Amino acid sequence: MGWTLTRDLESFLADAGTFMHADPAVHTVTLTVTATMRAQDPADREDVLFGHWTRGDRVAGVAIWTPPRPPLLGCPPDAARELADALHGDVPGVHAAPETAEAFADAWRHRTGGTTRVSMRQRLVRLGTLAAPDPLPPGAARIATTADRDAVLKWFIAFSESDEEHAPVSPATVDDRIATGGLALWDLDGTPVAMAARTRIVAGTARVAPVYTPPEHRRHGYGAAVTAAVTRSALDAGAREVVLFTDLANPTSNAIYRRLGYRPVEDRTLLAFTPT
16 A cells, blocks of 8 residues: 555556546546646656555555646555655645645654645535526637637636636647647637637547636626636537536636536645745
8 A cells, every 4th residue: 555656647547547437527637637747748757747546456546746836645644644755855845635735744743844725715516407698799709720829828828817826838739739729719700819728639528628717808798608618518529527626615607607607526725835
């Protein structure tokens, strides 16, 4: 029993792929991030750390650390404690189910003497039956093309800067969304006013991320409409499930996703660490 850590993506997927595919909604981030990595330059993932945890002879947990983002854990609390003792270097935080995140943080505090704080509480939600807004706002949805790349990249950056993690945006991620038809725009009189992207479909599951409306275009229903559009595009492309993460501190977006048909799966906690 214990963790196996590696920087070899293919080795990680060979060992932990079956475990993650058994619950693709819960492991959506790790599945979609690794699927995108496989389609990109291996040099872009040289600093990424992958891990799987075994109980007996079976995989029972996974982790992925893509600096500067905090490690993302999908494992029991006891496995999280072990991982906190095994990781070295500047661990900026942890992202996991609440009990797992706190177990990791407790072990990290004990080892380093540092302090931790909650930076975000999220909820993973899964689509039940899609209910598009009725009536729709003025305008129409369309799938983004390479001609939209520069404008969309600016919106990805703006979304990232509003996020607690504030991790750099990789242009390769934007290129991947566009190349796979996973980025929808809401156009008003020929001008994009909102966007919603989705990941590649992995294990029958796609994740909506990110959704962004520039401040000057908010409160007109464009965000809800384009989220419904990108959700529909995922279903049309063959996704059996569509999921997304919502910030529990944002009642507006939570209400929108409920109206669209998304239902809770589990909560997640993002903790930030400050070393002594």
